[in-house]
Amino acid sequence: MEGGAVLDLHRLLEEHGGLLATHELYAHGFTRGGVASLVRRGVLRRVRQGWFARPDLAREAVHATRIGGVISCATALRAHGIWAVDDHRLHVLVGHGASRLRTPGDARRRLTERPTSNVRVHWAIKRSSENRLMASPVDALTALRECRPRELYLASLDSALHVAPSLREELAARGHPVGRDGIDGISESGIETLFRLRIAGRTPKLRCQVLIAGVGRVDFLVGEALVVEVDGREFHDTASAFENDRRRDAELSRRGYRVLRFSYAQVMHDWPAVEDAVLAAISRGDYQR
Numbered sequence: 001m002e003g004g005a006v007l008d009l010h011r012l013l014e015e016h017g018g019l020l021a022t023h024e025l026y027a028h029g030f031t032r033g034g035v036a037s038l039v040r041r042g043v044l045r046r047v048r049q050g051w052f053a054r055p056d057l058a059r060e061a062v063h064a065t066r067i068g069g070v071i072s073c074a075t076a077l078r079a080h081g082i083w084a085v086d087d088h089r090l091h092v093l094v095g096h097g098a099s100r101l102r103t104p105g106d107a108r109r110r111l112t113e114r115p116t117s118n119v120r121v122h123w124a125i126k127r128s129s130e131n132r133l134m135a136s137p138v139d140a141l142t143a144l145r146e147c148r149p150r151e152l153y154l155a156s157l158d159s160a161l162h163v164a165p166s167l168r169e170e171l172a173a174r175g176h177p178v179g180r181d182g183i184d185g186i187s188e189s190g191i192e193t194l195f196r197l198r199i200a201g202r203t204p205k206l207r208c209q210v211l212i213a214g215v216g217r218v219d220f221l222v223g224e225a226l227v228v229e230v231d232g233r234e235f236h237d238t239a240s241a242f243e244n245d246r247r248r249d250a251e252l253s254r255r256g257y258r259v260l261r262f263s264y265a266q267v268m269h270d271w272p273a274v275e276d277a278v279l280a281a282i283s284r285g286d287y288q289r
Contacts, residue, residue: 009043018054019065019132020044025052048107049100060090061133063104067111069094070133072122073147074156076140083159083190083232084144085152085268089120093135093143096125120147128170138170145176154183155193161185189232191264192219198271199278204287215251223287227252228278229261258286 012020012028025035035052038044044052047065064071073091074084090104101111104119111119122143129136135143137160145153157176160167162185172178182200186208187193196208203222210221220228229245249259260281262274281287 009038013054017131017133018057018061019047020052022050022052046107048102058133063090064092064133066102066104066107067092067094067119067121068098068101069121070127070131070135072135072140072143073120074140074144076135077137077144077156077160079134080137080140081163082137082140082156084156085148085190087148089118091120091122091143091147093122093124093127093139095127096123098123122146137164137167138174141171141176142174151194151197152190154181154197155190158183158185158187158193159190162188188219189230191232191267192230195228195230195262195267195274196220198267199275202275202279203282212252212255212257214255215248218248218252222278222282224289225257226281226287227257227259229259230267231261231263233264256289 008028009025009030012024016024022035026032030038035044039046039052042055045055045057045062047053047057047062048068051065053062053065060071060075067090069092070076071079071091072093074086075091076093077084078086094101101121103109103111103116111121124139124143127136128138134140141153141157141160144156148156154177157171157178160171161178161183165185168178168185177183182196183193187196188209192208196206199206205223207221209217209219211217212221212227218227219230222228229249245261249261252259258281260277262277266274
């Protein structure tokens with residue numbers, strides 16, 4: 001069980017995302033006693049009956065596997081590079097008809113015996129990916145639709161179309177409103193989509209991702225002269241990006257535009273103030289040349 005066998009094990013774990021079924025270990029020459037030895041030595045970690053993981057597998061992946069499924073919703077979407085707001089619960093996608101679901105912290109306890117508010121289970125008739133740890137973007141969005149406010153779901157859907165336009169047909173086939181409500185993948189960030197959905201119908205002509213000579217693309221142009229920029233980053237950005245934003249604002253002003261700039265936190269958590277600022281600018285005629 002030493003040397004080459006352990007190297008073979010590491011290769012197998014790498015090929016399968018860090019998670020192996022018992023029958024796969026046996027098929028590659030590992031015996032029941034050998035597997036038990038690997039677990040005792042910390043080379044493998046027993047997650048639940050029939051499944052073993054590398055010892056450093058991410059906590060969320062271990063817990064999802066222990067429950068009996070894969071990571072889904074916002075956590076999975078963010079792992080795929082898609083904008084999503086996490087609600088700090090573990091969302092797990094399990095196959096339709098799956099049984100013996102366990103609690104995330106104890107493989108011996110059934111989830112039905114000790115339900116937890118920190119776990120949300122989603123059921124899938126058929127998964128679109130064989131990934132053992134993570135739901136596909138389409139599966140994750142389908143699950144997200146069930147448990148998040150519609151505007152947050154639409155913002156994630158819009159982000160998915162921007163990041164992975166090749167998913168458009170599959171998403172539409174699964175009933176997602178692709179091409180409706182302005183969900184077309186043009187916005188570069190989910191927070192931009194959220195702004196647009198919330199301000200819809202309250203402004204003169206609103207255009208997204210408008211190219212302005214000498215400046216580049218701006219997030220929104222209201223009418224002919226009011227630029228609205230929305231910071232798509234949750235956290236403070238670098239000093240150089242801060243300076244670049246101010247340079248752009250100055251150039252826009254020089255060219256006759258008025259600029260409103262809002263942070264992620266403002267749009268997410270202080271929307272009334274954002275809305276009031278935009279409507280006040282419109283009432284002053286700032287959108288007109």
